[in-house]
Amino acid sequence: MSVARSVSPGGALLRTSRLFSLPAPIPPSPTDASNGHHGSLSATQSFPTHQIITTLASSRRRGDWGLKRPLPLWTTTKSTNAMLRVKQIDTIEDITDFSSATDQGLTLRKFQELHIPLTMPAENTPFDSPRASASSMNLPKRSVFEKDSDFTTLDSVNKTALKDKRWRFQGPWLAGMEPGQFAKWVAKRVRPRRPEFREFLKQKLAADMLQSTSQRAIDNGEPQPELESIVVSDEQLTEYLRRLRSNPKEIYEMVGQFLDLAPLATPQEVENNTGSGNPYSKNGPPVTHPSAGLSYLRTSEYLDNHPLYGPQASHPATLARVIRPRRQNLQVDAKLGLAGFVLDAPTGDTNSNHKFNLRQNPLSKLDVDLKGGAKIWVQPTQASINANGRVSMLAKDASYEEMLIAKEMVGEEKIFGEKPTEPEPEVPVSGTRETVKRQMARKYNPKGSSMSGAPQYGLDDGAFKF
Structure with missing residues (x-):
């Protein structure tokens, strides 16, 4: 002891x-x-x-x-x-x-090296949904540090307009509680506060009565009364309670204000997949700050200045390890590991998904003999913290020029200072339809990557031998 x-x-x-x-x-x-x-x-x-x-x-x-x-x-x-x-x-x-x-x-250090801002979670579709990743890749996202959402207390200015957009509430999120937890919470936290709730309703009724009395005083040219002069009787409070019980929405708002409950999406909003104006009404408020202290950037709209090629059109590319390959027969998407977090592989017509590179695609199969595992070059675009405090990240496939510049920065490639070579002669396009496709792919995409703006980086297609 x-x-x-x-x-x-x-x-x-x-x-x-x-x-x-x-x-x-x-x-x-x-x-x-x-x-x-x-x-x-x-x-x-x-x-x-x-x-x-x-x-x-x-x-x-x-x-x-x-x-x-x-x-x-x-x-x-x-x-x-x-x-x-x-x-x-x-x-x-x-x-x-x-x-x-x-x-x-080290996870914090690796994430900060990506230099991506934290954004608010999607309201209608969960941010970590693999089906929502492709559709929401290019949609604008709001920063978690905007003044209309990054606050925890209410004042007289934003008490009505922003009362449900806070990220911290004293009460729990009822939709995330089990039936046993809800019953225990009601027994220990709610029932003992019944007298306080009656006093809270009495103050609400007194405020409503003061508003109507003040309006009559203004119409009659009389001095306006004070709130302390309004007396609410037990009969008036009982009638007020009966009126609230017949209006579930109004009484829920009263209970939510008294217990400071996190907002809930209505059944109609959940069924129709429509938003209620609150980013936490469908999946619950976060257990930490929406940024989780990972990044304090408010936007990704800034230029990276390369020491040789000057301002870049996009941010630097980075390597991501293939954790799980894609299984098309089972409709299982590939998973990547980046900076200590797991994210979905890029989808669509990208470098790693090009139809001419399916046999050499690292996302199509898992090579257990490869030291360090298979890796692909990606460019992280968005990150968000879900209701459980986990990081949800989106990344797109890096272009061929972005990959070359990233490799040159770590000494794996050499582009700057190379002598220009003569362009290859034109190859006549002929043959069957499949042959024409292969010839066009070799001509305009010799490395199997998606075409992008090479002149934006000071590189001329065909002027350097990579």
Whole structure:
């Protein structure tokens, strides 16, 4: 049995100060609770729940992490990246409980290297739906940092217009609760507050009565009454309750305001797949900030300046690993791994899906003998955080020129400074229809990639030998 130790006033002040304390951990994602039973025990959580700390290399060699006591060297010097997750600074055994946080720390670094903004989730169609990825690829998305959605409290200005567009609510999202959870919540949280709700309704009725009384006073030229002068009797409150019970929509709004419930989509909106003006009414509010602290960019409308070719028409391409190949007979889409996240492979007429490269397409089969796995060049375009705190990302296939420039930056290709070569002679197009297709593909798309604007990068088609 633990015994509470007396602490001096100065020691208590230091323990609770920002200098000597860490933020309290946040609750884990609801989907992470089942990973220990149905998933991998070593799977990374959807989002970090504890503060991640790091230290300098010179301090780490001494075990100095800025905590109460030095940490053991044999567990903190094995990793190249010094990142720890402190669960408890001072336990009853007089030790510091910690674990490695390299998985989530490196995930944050890799995501920030992509330089893509976080956007609001789609209202009508779930953002992580594979069928919605192709149709919503080029649709404009709103940033999570817009002033009409990035707030948690209401004031007199936006209390009516933006009351349901917050991302944090005191009450739960009723559509995401199990029947047993709902019954327990009603018994413990709702029923004891019945007298408070009657007082809340009495204030609402008094405000309505004040409005009608003030209007009559204005019409008669009399001074307007104050809210304190309005007295609501028990009979008036009972009649008001009867009127509310006959109007389910109005009484639900009253209950939602009193308990500060997250908004819900109506059955008609769910059936017709129409929006209600709230991005969280269909899938629930997020468990973290809509950006999750991954990126603070508000837009992707900026130019990347290449050191040799100048401003680029698009952002740099990056490599994505093929995690699951496409199975057309089972209608299973391919999955890619990018910066520690899983996303759907690009769809449509793209480089990796070109019909002339089906046999060499890395998305068509999984090569287990290939070291590091098969990879394709993609360009991430959008990212969003769903209601469970998971990252949903979209990416399109990188063009041939974007791929060459990305390879040149890492030393795998050499384009700048190459001598121009003579263009190949024109080949007459003749033969059967399939032969003509193959000849046209070799002529205008020799590498099996989709055509794009090479002059935008300072490259001339046929002027360089790649």
